[in-house]
Amino acid sequence: MAMAAGGPNSGAKVVSLRLQYYCVFAAVGVAVIVLSLTFLSPSAMGAVRQNLGTVVAVATNSSSGDGAVRVVGGGEAVAAVAAAKPEPEKEKRKQKKAEPPVVLFNFGDSNSDTGGVAAAGGIHIMPPEGRTYFRRPTGRLSDGRVIIDFICASLKTHELNPYLKAVGSDYSNGVNFAMAGSTVSHGVSPYSLNVQVDQFVYFKRRSLELIELGLKGPVNKEGFENALYMMDVGHNDVAGVMHTPSDQWDKKFRQIVGEIGDAIRILYDNGARKFWIHGTGALGCLPALVVQEKGGEHDAHGCLASHNRAAQAFNKKLSDLCDEVRLRLKDATVVYTDMFAIKYGFVANHTKYGIEWPLMVCCGNGGPPYNFMPGKFGCGDLCGPEEKVLSWDGVHFTDFGSGLAAKHAMSGEYSKPRVKLASLLNGGSKKPSSVS
Ligand SMILES: *[C@@H]1O[C@H](CO)[C@@H](O)[C@H](O)[C@H]1NC(C)=O
Ligand SMILES: *[C@@H]1O[C@H](CO)[C@@H](O)[C@H](O)[C@H]1NC(C)=O
Numbered sequence: 001m002a003m004a005a006g007g008p009n010s011g012a013k014v015v016s017l018r019l020q021y022y023c024v025f026a027a028v029g030v031a032v033i034v035l036s037l038t039f040l041s042p043s044a045m046g047a048v049r050q051n052l053g054t055v056v057a058v059a060t061n062s063s064s065g066d067g068a069v070r071v072v073g074g075g076e077a078v079a080a081v082a083a084a085k086p087e088p089e090k091e092k093r094k095q096k097k098a099e100p101p102v103v104l105f106n107f108g109d110s111n112s113d114t115g116g117v118a119a120a121g122g123i124h125i126m127p128p129e130g131r132t133y134f135r136r137p138t139g140r141l142s143d144g145r146v147i148i149d150f151i152c153a154s155l156k157t158h159e160l161n162p163y164l165k166a167v168g169s170d171y172s173n174g175v176n177f178a179m180a181g182s183t184v185s186h187g188v189s190p191y192s193l194n195v196q197v198d199q200f201v202y203f204k205r206r207s208l209e210l211i212e213l214g215l216k217g218p219v220n221k222e223g224f225e226n227a228l229y230m231m232d233v234g235h236n237d238v239a240g241v242m243h244t245p246s247d248q249w250d251k252k253f254r255q256i257v258g259e260i261g262d263a264i265r266i267l268y269d270n271g272a273r274k275f276w277i278h279g280t281g282a283l284g285c286l287p288a289l290v291v292q293e294k295g296g297e298h299d300a301h302g303c304l305a306s307h308n309r310a311a312q313a314f315n316k317k318l319s320d321l322c323d324e325v326r327l328r329l330k331d332a333t334v335v336y337t338d339m340f341a342i343k344y345g346f347v348a349n350h351t352k353y354g355i356e357w358p359l360m361v362c363c364g365n366g367g368p369p370y371n372f373m374p375g376k377f378g379c380g381d382l383c384g385p386e387e388k389v390l391s392w393d394g395v396h397f398t399d400f401g402s403g404l405a406a407k408h409a410m411s412g413e414y415s416k417p418r419v420k421l422a423s424l425l426n427g428g429s430k431k432p433s434s435v436s
Pocket of ligand 2: 341348
C-alpha cells in the first residue's frame with residue numbers, strides 16, 4: 001500500500017526512508033535533545049554535529065518499515081538526483097549589458113532546499129517527489145518547486161544550485177546553501193545557519209581567488225556587492241522548542257534570533273548589503289502536527305494554537321531584529337517578510353484560493369480532511385497534479401502552495417518595509433528603488 005506510488009522495489013543497497021520525516025522530524029527529534037544540550041555541554045554538541053550520516057541513521061530508525069523514498073549508500077545515486085540542467089547559454093546573453101546579473105545567496109532549511117541534502121547524502125529520492133513540475137525527483141521535498149524556485153523564475157534567472165551539488169551546478173547566479181533539516185542553533189544540525197554562512201565565506205574567497213588568478217570564478221566582486229542575501233530558516237528550531245516547557249520559550253527564541261543576528265553581521269562584514277529575511281510559517285497548521293498532536297488546543301481554523309503562538313512569538317523577535325539591524329547598518333537594506341501571515345491566510349481564507357481542504361496532505365493516506373495517518377508512510381492516496389492542495393507531505397508545501405506563497409512574499413504586501421523583492425535587484429542599486 002505504502003509503495004503504491006513509491007516506485008519499483010529495492011536493490012541491495014537501498015534503505016527505506018521517508019525523506020520528509022527525516023528532514024524535519026529527525027532534525028526536530030535531534031533538536032529536542034540537543035536544544036537542551038546546546039546550552040549545557042559543548043562536547044555533546046560536537047558529538048551531534050558529526051555528519052549527515054548520524055541524522056540519516058536516526059531517521060531510518062524513526063521510519064523503519066516501508067517508505068516512498070530511499071537512501072542509497074553508493075555514490076552512483078548522486079547522478080540520479082542531479083537536478084535540472086542549467087539554462088542554456090542564450091539566457092545569459094539575453095541580459096542587457098547595463099544590468100548586472102541577478103545574484104542570490106540563500107540560507108535555509110527544507111523549505112528552500114533545492115537538492116542540497118540529496119546531493120550531500122547521496123540520497124536517491126523516488127517518485128512521486130517532483131512529479132508535478134520537474135517530472136522527476138530533484139531533491140526538493142515537494143511535488144515540484146519550492147518558493148526560491150518561483151523567486152528565481154520571476155527574476156528571470158535559472159534555479160539556484162545547491163552548494164554541495166557537485167554535478168552540473170552553475171553558480172553564476174549565486175548559491176543555495178539551504179539544507180533540509182537545518183536549524184539556526186549551531187551544533188543541532190550538521191548544516192546549521194553558522195555552517196552555511198561559513199560556506200558562503202569560503203565560496204566568496206574561492207570565487208574571487210579564481211578571478212584573481214585569471215581563471216573563471218562564478219561570481220565577481222560586483223556580483224557579491226549587488227547580491228541579495230536571503231534567509232528562510234527557524235522552522236526546525238521553533239518545532240524543537242515546542243517540546244520544552246513554555247516558560248523557557250522566550251529565552252530560547254532570543255538565543256535563536258541572536259544567532260540569526262550573528263549570521264547577518266558576518267554576512268555584512270563580508271560585504272552583504274541587501275537582506276531578504278522570511279519569518280517562519282504557520283507551524284500549527286502543518287497537517288502532520290495537527291493530526292499527531294490531538295491533545296492540543298485547536299483554533300477556529302483547526303490549527304494548533306500553541307504552535308502558532310510560538311511561531312508568531314519567534315517571528316516578532318525576528319522582525320524586531322530586522323528593525324534593529326536596519327537602524328544600525330545604515331547602508332544596508334533589510335526586508336522582513338511575514339511568512340506566518342501569508343501561510344495562515346491560506347488556511348483561514350482557503351475558499352478565496354479555491355482550496356477545499358486547507359489542512360489536507362497531497363501524498364498521504366486516509367482521504368479528507370487530512371489525508372494523513374501517523375505512522376503510515378507512502379502515498380496511498382495521492383491527489384491529482386491539478387488539485388489545489390497546500391501540503392505535499394504534511395510538512396512541506398506543494399508546487400501549488402509554494403507558488404502561491406512566493407507570489408505573496410514577492411509582492412511586498414507582507415514585508416517590512418513594504419517593497420517588492422524585485423526592487424532590491426533592479427539596476428543593482430543598494431537601496432530599493434521604491435519604498436512605500
Ligand atoms: C536502528 O535500529 C537497529 C535495529 O532496529 C539497531 O540495531 C540500530 O542500532 C539502530 N540505530 C540507531 C542509530 O539507533
Ligand atoms: C482573510 O481575508 C480577509 C479579506 O481579504 C482579510 O481581511 C483577512 O485578514 C484574511 N485573514 C487572514 C488570516 O489572512
